Amino acid sequence: MNKDDLASIVTKITNIPWNARNVERVLSALLVSSNFWDIVSFSFEPLPAVAAVLRTLAEEGIVSFSELGVELTDRGRRFIEREKISPLHSHACPRCEGRTVVIDEFKEAFDKFAKIQLDRPEAIRKFDQGYVTPDTTFARIALADSRGDLRGKKALVLGDDDLVGIALGLTGLVEDIVVLELDERIIDFEQGVASQYSLPLKALKHDLRKPLPEELLGNFDVFFCDPPETVEALDAFVGRGVVGLKGLGGAGYFGVTHAESSFYKWRLLEMALLQRGLVISDIITDFNVYMNWEYVDEMLAWDLAPVKQPPHRNWYKSSMIRVEVVEKVEVPNEDLTDRDIYNDPESSTT
């Protein structure tokens, strides 16, 4: 059994296109943590594939599972040596945590935000929620400001359990913020904060599977969203952002994970973005760090996990992607309510 064999087995079990390099990444991650969620995080591979390869390695006597997590056996150590696997070694900047930007200049707004968000609605499964750390929310703003996408501009936030709308409002950089959200708890929360702090923010109830409302089309300079990661859903959600933009030169920011999207799928996602007339100007790995959410044991991910241990740090991360419209292409704004666009073989946290 070598890495190629393992990759074929994983593809057979999960339908996720994998090669020896993908297997190697899980093994490299396994050499730095025994916690399943860490291994997913450090491997940059989709959770269902990581689970499948670990189960296969266990059947081969290469790893064993216990309440301590995933451990190499003696046989496993010989396997690692024979296959020349090195532990993953990160050189991420300790200051910005690999995000490229710092949020120092937003200290005042950040401190306000940190207090305000203590009363935020908890993430619930019904809306596929899971929010990022306050540092992440502000890093998004620092990045967008560094790209000239905020000052004096109009921002559209499509789904906002991350409270980007409030953070944008508190920094005072943008002129106008519209938040579209299905969860009335978030709408009420953001409207309340907006009126208390006099933020130029309107939060409207809207199901993003439905077309973007007529009056919002062609209105914004920049959008933020955190789309589901099937090719169809990402294309549709980013598409909603694009039709909200004024046109050429408009920018969008969103996250894409490795935990739910293989490198193979990433390429298809990128093709879809380019076909919408967008250029990808930035891809910053592990930029978005999500707080561990409460419904972890209700997810498919929990069933798939070969060890039922809780995560012991924030393990779910995503790359920050910035796109910009460089070619005018007709982007559809269809109703998707009746289509199942949320699941593919790589998803596990919905």
Add this chain to the structure above:
Amino acid sequence: MNKDDLASIVTKITNIPWNARNVERVLSALLVSSNFWDIVSFSFEPLPAVAAVLRTLAEEGIVSFSELGVELTDRGRRFIEREKISPLHSHACPRCEGRTVVIDEFKEAFDKFAKIQLDRPEAIRKFDQGYVTPDTTFARIALADSRGDLRGKKALVLGDDDLVGIALGLTGLVEDIVVLELDERIIDFEQGVASQYSLPLKALKHDLRKPLPEELLGNFDVFFCDPPETVEALDAFVGRGVVGLKGLGGAGYFGVTHAESSFYKWRLLEMALLQRGLVISDIITDFNVYMNWEYVDEMLAWDLAPVKQPPHRNWYKSSMIRVEVVEKVEVPNEDLTDRDIYNDPESSTT
């Protein structure tokens, strides 16, 4: 005259597809520096277009040129206010300079490198050279190591005035390094250093316009290059790297600038990469910082510059791009010696 008018004029003069947002970026850059090279750098726009818009703005009485550089006139200040242009505001991390990674763990190798490189051959125009800072060279290694692309692996360096081969050798991470280079000064230098420091490095004379030698095909885990930026040349040079890789899961690193490539062209470059079976996993803006080179006044860029002032800091930067092979696609390995693949309307530093 508004931003849209200016964009149309620039496109007419330069043949570079531009819109109001591109104009805005130059104006935002102009509000933070009067040095032409800085304005190019901070605007993230192609130098010929920046030069054209500044000349047009001068004709309109919005800016004026002097030995101090590019300055707004009174009329210009009113224009900036009317068009609601804000100064560019960077939040780049001061610790990693926006690179995401730090090089602390390579201190010993870096100190050796810093001494060794004092005797490096100077950049010459004949080979379209211009090398990056030692910090940049090592940051590339920190990034590639963070992605698991180095330890125990074989690296191919296609063109190496940046001395990536030597840096790789000094860190001791990779098993084997092959450098292909046309400039015999660099070959001799790298061979000399390799034998003095016992590095696993071979530097071979090779013209990258010619097909990759048979014996190198399918041999490497990772490649580094710094390709010319016409769509055709980038595709060809990255293609040389790809045919040198063992196959699926192989990775490549290279820089793409904004100074020579508009956002419009970036999208075409990205399409070419995806079509080669590659996924783009990282795009890190301003990662690569080039030392100012000596032949600055021999370049087209100098002729284009509306003010003949020297750069006063390292202005030429590029985004670091990492790609990975996720689909096996036949990549051509043709002879390009007789084709002019180096110039397009956006190039100015060759």
